[in-house]
Amino acid sequence: MSFDAVVVGAGPAGSAAALQMARRGMSVLLVERGERPGTKNVFGGRMYSWALEKLVPGFRGEAPLEREVTREVLGFLWRDSWVEFQVGRGERAAGQGYTLLRPRFDSWLAEVAEGEGVTLVSGIRVDAPVVEGGRVTGIAAGPDRIAAPVTILAEGALGLLAEAAGLRPPTRARDFAVGVKEVLELPEEKIEDRFGLSSGEGSAQLYLGDFTGGIPGGGFVYTNRDTISVGVTLRLGAYSAGEARARTWEVLERFKSHPRIASYLRGGRLVEYSAHSLPETQYGRVRAAGPGVAAVGDAAGLAANLGITVRGMDFALESGRLAAEAAASGDLLSYPRALREGPVGRTFERFGAAARFMENPRLYSSYPRVIVAAASRSFDVREEVRGEGLIGIARSELGAAGVSTVRALLDVLAAARSM
């Protein structure tokens, strides 16, 4: 049995690559180790949809999407108080993305690929790429070898096969971030009432605050159709993996019991929970292609880890599509360039500044307090009028938090530059 291309991993990157190669007339084998695509992926989050738009233009009517994100919330929590900045889009803004659940989404995309003629085999783990004379010539799985002129590695963040193929340096044991998430079930109408959404609309909400105990990281709340995903992400470089997880659960409990967050979640029934280490951003450290082989998605280091959230599904889909186009053109080695010069590369070029900004410790300790305290004081009405202006209030709160005004102004500038 022979194929023009073998793809390892039926996540968004692998299915996208397989689908596009099949459309270009190639015979494609897609191998997934999970019993079904998506079973090993338990994220409930938000996908920016521009890349899917290019890959499957009619996806809106077909894909198992939960809600279209029309609301963005950035919130600051301090003790029992909070400030939320909400951005609402009156008209549905195409490309801003959807909340979705991965098991359903991943199996759908793999089915679309099968519909284009891709041969999908689930429940099989690929052990290694076959490397002969500096060229990848196929894959090895158990007793079997499958030879193919093109091998696409879409195995996700661990990237062991990409490492074996010589595309990726060994994974560094450096700072890592841990995310924990719960999925709570609530009736559709309740979710819509609570979040002020109309049918089909969704909200993506990120929070910074004292609930992390000063550890860099934050919390998120995403509305799905009849569930809510709630979780926290923490950078816990100093802890062992086990300890880090235990810590993270504590922080999640604190986040969930904050009055603001609790008001969203009340009465929700826990249907799923999961813990994950977050992929490091590896852009630039991974060679995207070599003779006979290309890496796509997280295997190519294309996850943008911004501290609280990770963005990677859109990059996975786009990189898969680009690698497929390169493979179909007969020049796989043109893929890294297409990737670099396209939207993925351009985003990552600018990503460094944002990531550095998110490392600012004041973001996780002083600022939530300053913002919440200053905002609530500016609405305070007592018997006497105190007559401080907003600037005066901000100043005194910064002082109370031990941050100089100049420092704060510099941080605001850095924020503006990195966004």
Add this chain to the structure above:
Amino acid sequence: MDVAALVKLALDVEGLRAEPGEAPRVDQAPTKVSEIDLNAVEEAVSIRERVGGSVTAFSVLNWGPLSRRMREAREAAKRVLAMGADRFVLVADEAAVGADTGFTAAALAAALRARGPFDLVLAGEGTEDSFGGLVPGRLAQELGWPYVPYADGVEVGGGGSVRVRRAVGDFEEVVEVDLPAVISVTQEINKPRIPTLMQILQAGKKPLEVLSLSDLGLPGPGAGRGVRVSSVVSPRVERRGVVIEAESPREAAERLVEELRRAGVI
């Protein structure tokens, strides 16, 4: 020897969601090949490997909605074919959804006659969703063949019979049965093989035949409801919700022991 293996797409009980006191949401739960049926398939394939012949898997879809179950059935068929079955015959018909074991057995008998003859039918001793264990016996009756339940071993000699080993209570029984016969197997009989990539790929080329009840000349709706399920509810599990708060782990442990004593658990 031409062997038939019976394969049920059973509800995946782990995927079943329900509020206590309410009916589980069966339509939303996934299905998968019932584990013990994989032992039946394994045994059938290993018999063919020993003495030659063929293996045909038969399945009647019991759970709806059909649109969704067909996809799951194709996956299930692929798995069984990858294990080494030569072909898969699937009876899929709205009218068979929710039918009782008598109707399932009649549909299987009709399919076996239509695609036979067979020397031996192997089935799991029960399926993991309802565990009635009735279908193999009722099928034997439909076919007028002898039936040996709970086999831990099947030995195929020459001639027209097989020897079956059964663990019955604390002794072992060896039965010799004339063919054709129906045998149900336990999970102890073998360890189902896990197909390799190549075997799964080859399975894609093996025949999967889908039959409706009318293909088999069987009557439509209304038939086969001798047994009706009047209600299915998930049990209420009461939690006491005791939270122990203590200064030290030692104190917490002591209070936990006390609490467990009081509850009569220890």
